[in-house]
Amino acid sequence: MVNRDGRREKRMRFEASVTLIRAQEPGVSESALTQNVSPMGTRVLVKSSMAPDQLLYLTSPTVGVRASVRVIYCQPLANGQFAVGLRVQGHPVNWAGFP
Numbered sequence: 001m002v003n004r005d006g007r008r009e010k011r012m013r014f015e016a017s018v019t020l021i022r023a024q025e026p027g028v029s030e031s032a033l034t035q036n037v038s039p040m041g042t043r044v045l046v047k048s049s050m051a052p053d054q055l056l057y058l059t060s061p062t063v064g065v066r067a068s069v070r071v072i073y074c075q076p077l078a079n080g081q082f083a084v085g086l087r088v089q090g091h092p093v094n095w096a097g098f099p
Helices: none
Strands: 017-022 025-038 041-046 055-060 065-076 082-089
Touching (some): 017 041, 041 065
Antiparallel strands (some): 017 055, 041 082, 055 065, 065 082
16 A cells, blocks of 8 residues: 555654765765665665665664665755655665564
């Protein structure tokens, strides 16, 4: 069943620090903060723009998450940051506390 916002899975507000590593440039990483999560995706806040379809590796040792993700959208925000929608590639992510 699809939600009113067009998503198949339930989203949960959840703030966690994560690191995003660019697949094509393994030495390039950026810290990010999640806004909401689901087993198949997350929305994060970052300081630099990201291209749709860009492949990244997401890690968070404190939450115990490691996943390949793909950029779905990147929206500029008024404060100079960007809101980035990420879709998990492969197996669903088990975020701590997610029902």
